Amino acid sequence: MINDTIQALTIAGTDSGGGAGVMADIKTMQERHVFSAAVVVAVTAQNTIGVADFMAMPEKLIDEQFKAVADDLKIRAAKTGMLADVPSVKAVVANLKKYDLGPLTVDPVMIAKGGARLLSEDAIQTVKQELVPLATILTPNLPEAAELTGMQIESSDDMLVAAQKLQDMGAKNVLVKGGHEADDNESSDFVLLENGDSFWMTSPRVDTNRTHGTGDTLSSCITSELAKGKSVEDAIRIGKEYVSATIEQGIQVGHGHGPLNHWAHVKGEANDDEI
Numbered sequence: 001m002i003n004d005t006i007q008a009l010t011i012a013g014t015d016s017g018g019g020a021g022v023m024a025d026i027k028t029m030q031e032r033h034v035f036s037a038a039v040v041v042a043v044t045a046q047n048t049i050g051v052a053d054f055m056a057m058p059e060k061l062i063d064e065q066f067k068a069v070a071d072d073l074k075i076r077a078a079k080t081g082m083l084a085d086v087p088s089v090k091a092v093v094a095n096l097k098k099y100d101l102g103p104l105t106v107d108p109v110m111i112a113k114g115g116a117r118l119l120s121e122d123a124i125q126t127v128k129q130e131l132v133p134l135a136t137i138l139t140p141n142l143p144e145a146a147e148l149t150g151m152q153i154e155s156s157d158d159m160l161v162a163a164q165k166l167q168d169m170g171a172k173n174v175l176v177k178g179g180h181e182a183d184d185n186e187s188s189d190f191v192l193l194e195n196g197d198s199f200w201m202t203s204p205r206v207d208t209n210r211t212h213g214t215g216d217t218l219s220s221c222i223t224s225e226l227a228k229g230k231s232v233e234d235a236i237r238i239g240k241e242y243v244s245a246t247i248e249q250g251i252q253v254g255h256g257h258g259p260l261n262h263w264a265h266v267k268g269e270a271n272d273d274e275i
């Protein structure tokens, strides 16, 4: 009997410009040699310059997508991204409780790089109370970590405290992303694992505005590696290396916050059969 091909699921919003959301997730999973399925929670009219409009899917359609995937595919890991509003968050939470989709990475997407709100303000509370406790790994950026914890995050020490608070809120492992830090030289992320171990991951900061979809790409790579059976720590470290490569080996698309080079390969892996 042949083993099923490794399959992962993204639960997020689309980006017509191709750089973030479901599109970034699928490209990343494909590059990591994992078959990707998608539950579309919202559709955005978006490009590298900004988000013009979006609409959340009806809850019934969200339910039907989860059912279609769960009835047929064998999902080994899943991630959430843009979830738009309270009814959508509640629908996603209910389905995550209903189906076994493996370890869950929660990217608590709130505001796009261009400034558009992708999660309604009243839905933040629902994410905190209902979604965060389901997270195997929670991956907030600095503004999201501040919003979820209610604290200001201005230093490395603040990132440590925020990670601990988020773990206390129920996330098993926490990755606080430092992409929005003021540091001109480095982009440092802090990781707090379930067993209490913690570490920093630091990469040279690339001086570019082509960072549309960095968070999606990181969380999708982590999800792909978890689907392959990698440990949480290994999946996170591979995710950081991969997203750094997609930023460093940039491509030129659009006129604003450009998308990443998803076909960039991490050092030494370009010719490997199993990436």
Ligand SMILES: Nc1ncnc2c1ncn2[C@@H]1O[C@H](COP(=O)(O)OP(=O)(O)O)[C@@H](O)[C@H]1O
Binding pocket: 140, 141, 142, 177, 178, 179, 180, 187, 188, 189, 203, 204, 205, 206, 207, 208, 211, 213, 214, 215, 216, 218, 240, 243, 244, 247
């Ligand atoms: N200019 C940059 N140079 C190098 N790494 C970056 C840069 N911007 C973001 N990153 C990295 O990309 C990942 C995503 O972080 P961040 O941009 O904070 O997430 P989000 O897209 O959710 O706002 C993190 O690992 C962060 O360190």
Ligand SMILES: Cc1ncc(COP(=O)(O)O)c(N)n1
Binding pocket: 012, 013, 014, 015, 020, 021, 022, 044, 046, 081, 082, 109, 111, 112, 113, 114, 118, 211, 212, 213, 214, 215, 216
């Ligand atoms: C559908 C969707 N999901 C997520 C993001 C966040 O990506 P970024 O913070 O890089 O703009 C986005 N802009 N659009």
